[in-house]
Amino acid sequence: MDNRVRSTKVAVVGAGLVGSLEACFLARRGYEVHLFEYRDDIRLLEHVPGRSINLAMSIRGRAxxxxxxxxxxxxKNHGIPMVARxxxxxxNTIKSIQYxxxxxxxxxxxxRYLNEELLTKAEEFPNVHVHFCHKLxxxxxxxxxxxxxxxKTKEELHVEADLLIGCDGAYSSMRKEMMKRPHFNYSQQYIPHGYMELCIPATPDNEFAMxxxxxxIWPRGKYMMIALPNQDKSWTVxxxxxxxxxDELTTPEILLDFFKENYPDAVDLIGRDKLVRDFFANKALPMISVKCSPYHIGSTSLIMGDAAHAMVPFYGQGMNCGMEDCVVFDELLELYNDDLSQVLPAYTKQRNPDAEAxxxxxxYNYIVMRDLVNSKLFLLRKKWDDLLSSLFPRTWTPLYTMVTFTRVRYHLCIANKEWQDRVVNKIVKIGGILGIGLGILLTQTQAVHQLSCTIYHHISGLASKTLALATQ
Known part of the structure; x- marks a missing residue:
């Protein structure tokens, strides 16, 4: 590592998941890193205030x-695998849909566990200095x-650094500074839906209740409820x-009637008294989407994670995307030999279309989760994707698989999905004709003939069902 890197000082604002991980990446390359956090050290707190929606870790975050x-x-030691919805x-009936x-x-x-582990890892580097209770x-x-x-002391700290990185969340102070400059594009959207966290406790014998x-997922059209398992056998709902x-759920009676109508099995799982107590002890919180560009100013400033691309939580990619930001930035540092004048513009150019995607x-996935998972057309399309993925594994990958189980760039995932939609629409239109054509072409041997019959059966059946539903 050259002396240029060793002498470079970086200030990272925000010691959440992305900021802590980015501090690790930079320290690993030899930079002097100062990590600033507005809150106290969460490892010392009994309760961490703020949003705590459970995380669904996938390949991008794992990288x-x-x-x-x-x-x-x-x-492997802390994560609980979820193989399906x-x-x-x-x-009160249930059904599973494999991912x-x-x-x-x-x-x-x-x-909280993940954030604590990343902070502890960052502090293992001698060139990382963490400053809690510091507000920008x-x-x-x-x-x-x-x-x-x-x-705590009310003293001001003046900091100079070669690179400033904002990882300070959806309401980023670093981004607000960027917004004061010309040629900075910014948009935000609050959706008309809020969220509230509840809890399904472990059973009396300390086992999972589900x-x-x-x-x-409890999909109900205009609204829904989800639950993720925790290490202590409880569920974050x-x-x-x-x-x-x-706003309409103003009394315990109205609340319980609403749950009995829409989430009948959840009443006993949560417990009537606990449901009432927890619901009225909390309030519905907003959800925001943020798009902006560029992500950098010259070679001196950069924003990452939610500061650059806050998103609603329905694809489980907020944390995964933020952590992938760190990986992408590190890859570009390697590519351009740590030349920040090249790295920062390259980061904006590469990452912005993926983040907006x-x-x-x-x-879009909110609509899928709260409504389409119960749609026959949606389930038939999933069968199409599974069939074609089996037949053409190198060229046909379903959208959810691309987003969640690969590091294919997000905007390319969308482009591939649009191509797949065009192909499926053509298959549906020609229906059984395609199956007949494949059957004629693939009857050279008995084994291949059996395969052609299987293909014909699946394609013809799916095509006729999809066409019938699509024309209803």
């Missing part, structure tokens, strides 16, 4: 952990200067609804 040697410890219907035909899974990981007041993004307020290796419906996909 960052693997580089730091944390993947086995966090995923478990759908809860109003009549992936090969049995790949995502992992439920506690946000102002920053000169060109000169690389910042002023922080120590919220099958644990699933992401449980998140209720998503329009704010106007939250997953922001849009996250919004």
């Amino acid at each position: 960052g952990l693997k580089t730091m040697g944390l993947e086995d410890k966090i995923i 478990m759908i809860h219907n109003k009549d 992936n035909k090969d049995g790949k899974c995502i992992y439920s990981v506690g946000r 007041l102002t920053a000169d993004l060109t000169k690389g200067t910042m002023i922080f307020l120590n919220t 099958p644990p290796n699933y992401l449980h 998140t209720l998503f609804m329009p704010f106007e419906i939250f 997953i922001v849009d996909l996250a919004m």
Whole structure:
């Protein structure tokens, strides 16, 4: 490592998941890293205030952990595998929908546990210096200067650094400084739905109250509820609804009637008294999407994670995308030999289209989770994808598999999905003709003839069912 890197000082604002991981990546390359956090050290707190939606860890987030040697410890020792969605219907019946035909899974990981492990890992590097209880007041993004307020001593700290990185979340102070400059594009959207966290406790004999290796979903059209398993055998339950419906649930009687109508099995799982107590002790919180560009100012300032691309939580990619930001930035540092004047513009150019793509996909997946998972057309399309993926594994990968189980760039996932939609539409239109043609072409041997019959059966059946549903 050259002396240029060793002498480079970086200030990272925000010691959450992305900021802590980015500090590790930079320290690993030899930079002097100062990590600033507005909150106290969460490892010392009994309760961590703020959002705590459970995390669904997939390959993009795991890539960052693997580089730091944390993947086995966090995923294998703490993560709970979820192999499928478990759908809860109003009549108390359940059904599972696999995420992936090969049995790949995502992992439920506690946000606090993960953050604590990343902070501890960062502090193992002698060139990382962590400053808790420091609130960013102002920053000169060109000169690389910042002023922080120590919220305990009320003293100001003036900082100079060669590179400023904002990993300070959806309401980023670093991004606000960028917004003061010309040619910075910014948009945000609050969706009309809020969320509230509830809890399904462990059973009296300390077991899971539901099958644990699933992401449980109660889809109800305009709203839904999900549950992710925890290490202590409890479930983190998140209720998503329009704010106007939250506002209508004003008394215990109205709340219980609403749950009995929409989530009947959840009443006993949560417990009547606990449901009432927890619901009225909390309030529905908002969800925001953020798009902006560029992500950098010259060679001195950069934003990453939610500061650059906050998204609603319905694809489980917020944390995964943020951690992949760190991996992408490290790859570009390697590519350009740590020349920040080349790395930062390259990062914006590469990462922005992918970040905006997953922001849009996250919004789309809310519709899938709360409604389409019960649609016959949706389930038939999934069968199409599974069949074609089996027949053409190198060219046909379903959208969810691409996003969750590969590191294919997000915007290319969307482009591939659009191509697949065009292909499926053509197959549906020609229906059984394609199956007949394949049958004629593939009858050279008995074994191949049997394969052609299988292909014909699946394609003809799926095509006729899909066409019938599509024309209803």
